[in-house]
Amino acid sequence: xxxxxxxxxxxxxxxxxxxxxxxxxxxxxxxxxxxxxxxxxxxxxxxxxxxxxxxxxxxxxxxxxxxxxxxxxxxxxxxxxxxxxxxxxxxxxxxxxxxxxxxxxxxxxxxxx
Amino acid sequence: xxxxxxxxxxxxxxxxxxxxxxxxxxxxxxxxxxxxxxxxxxxxxxxxxxxxxxxxxxxxxxxxxxxxxxxxxxxxxxxxxxxxxxxxxxxxxxxxxxxxxxxxxxxxxxxxxx
Numbered sequence: 001x002x003x004x005x006x007x008x009x010x011x012x013x014x015x016x017x018x019x020x021x022x023x024x025x026x027x028x029x030x031x032x033x034x035x036x037x038x039x040x041x042x043x044x045x046x047x048x049x050x051x052x053x054x055x056x057x058x059x060x061x062x063x064x065x066x067x068x069x070x071x072x073x074x075x076x077x078x079x080x081x082x083x084x085x086x087x088x089x090x091x092x093x094x095x096x097x098x099x100x101x102x103x104x105x106x107x108x109x110x111x112x113x
Numbered sequence: 114x115x116x117x118x119x120x121x122x123x124x125x126x127x128x129x130x131x132x133x134x135x136x137x138x139x140x141x142x143x144x145x146x147x148x149x150x151x152x153x154x155x156x157x158x159x160x161x162x163x164x165x166x167x168x169x170x171x172x173x174x175x176x177x178x179x180x181x182x183x184x185x186x187x188x189x190x191x192x193x194x195x196x197x198x199x200x201x202x203x204x205x206x207x208x209x210x211x212x213x214x215x216x217x218x219x220x221x222x223x224x225x226x227x
Contacts, residue, residue: 037218043202043223044218044221045156047216091155099144099146099161099169100158100169100172101146101148101156101158103155104155106154
C-alpha cells in the first residue's frame with residue numbers, strides 16, 4: 001500500500017536559516033509521481049513541484065531545492081535562507097497509477113524574524 | 114489555483130442539515146477529485162469523478178456522503194444529516210484527460226457543523 005511519512009511535525013527556524021523538510025514514501029509501483037504542496041495560513045494549497053519516478057535529478061527553483069533519492073525512498077525539500085513568508089504547512093504527496101494522491105501528515109514550518 | 118472554483122468558501126450547518134459543496138474544474142479539465150482535511154491532519158482522498166461517472170469512491174464514507182459530476186455544471190459533494198465530525202476543509206482538484214499534467218486544487222470549502 002502507498003504511504004507517505006513526514007516525520008517532522010513542526011520545525012521552527014530563525015529567518016535566513018536553511019531548513020530541510022523530510023519526506024519518505026512507500027510504494028510497490030515502479031512508475032509513480034511525487035509532489036510537494038504548501039498550505040499558507042490562508043488555507044489554500046499551492047503546488048510547488050511534481051517529480052516522476054524516472055527522473056532522479058535534483059531540482060532547484062530559487063531558494064527551493066528538492067533531493068529525490070530512490071535508494072532511500074525519500075524526496076526531501078530544502079528552503080535556503082528562509083523568510084517569514086515561508087511559514088506554512090508543507091505536504092508531500094505520492095501518486096501511483098489510478099490518479100489519487102496520498103498525502104503525508106504535513107510539516108508545520110515556523111520562520112521567526 | 115484560481116482556475117478551480119469552489120463555493121462556498123465557508124459553510125456553517127447545524128447538525129442534521131445537508132451540506133452541498135460545489136466545484137467547477139479548470140476549463141478543459143474533465144477529471145475531478147475531492148479530498149478532505151480534518152483539523153490538523155493531512156488531506157485524505159475521497160472520490161474521483163469524470164463527467165457522469167464515479168471512477169473511484171474508495172475514500173468516501175459509506176453513509177451520508179455522495180458526489181456527482183454531471184454533464185453540465187459543477188461537481189457537487191453532498192453530505193446529508195451532517196454531524197460535528199464532518200467539520201473539515203474540503204478540497205477539490207481537477208486535471209485534464211492526460212494524467213501527466215498533475216492536479217490543480219481549488220481554495221477549499223471550510224465546513225463547520227454547529
